[in-house]
Amino acid sequence: MRKIWLSVLSLAAGLAVAGTAAAHHGWAWTTGENKELTGVVEEARLGNPHGDVMLNVDGTVWTVEVGQPWRNDRAGVKEGDIAPGVEMRVIGEPSADPDETRLKVERFFIGDREYILYPGRD
């Protein structure tokens, strides 16, 4: 019985550690500093739970995270605005892991039009 309890406890501890690993939710995984990227959309995967846009920035493909559908709608994004071939300038926070080319967008420009996804953030 003691053995079983020990294995249960060590399993629980292991799971707790695993649970605190990497993060794409929220902002805990980003640097906390803004970064600006300008590139051409290669692929757009919009929709729940949040949109991912593959942005080619001078030959490097960045995964830029745009909002959930309601957030994009609120910012005024229309269907077809973010599509392959479109040039975007995005401002947001990159992943704190320098090897990861991923950025979470706070606002972006297509042409002169600004789309603000997170009005409360700088």
Added chain:
Amino acid sequence: MDGLLAAIEGFWIAQELRFARWSYAAVNTAHVLGIALLVGAILPLDLRLLGLWRRVPHGDLARVLVPVAAAGLALAAATGALLFSVRASEYGVMPVVWLKGALIATGAGAALLLHRAHGLELAAAGRRRLAAAGALSMTCWLGALVCGRLIAFLGD
């Protein structure tokens, strides 16, 4: 495999949910309710099988908790399939999703075998057999819960 996942994503409910606000939120919430019922019901029973609360007859606990856990599993599985369909081609290639599926299959399969052999109330099963079943069950369901939550934190 890629074709199958793309076909799932193309299913009209998946398309609908993908750009919906409140129905996606509702499915998400129902998924959490299913997990809450499943894990909330099965953990106390697993702990009883492992030797906690010896003065409470495990048959009485099982009579209440097993149907609740089964209902939670059904709800979580149905809503989970919907959530999966929205991004099938992304989720379908994640190792953590496959691990989660394996844990659920093992947990559900072990429970079915246990109750088929010993009935809903686990009347005639030996203490060691029950303790082993409790440990396996706890491992599977807590593991599935962690894997499920990790889907949002891993990925390409």
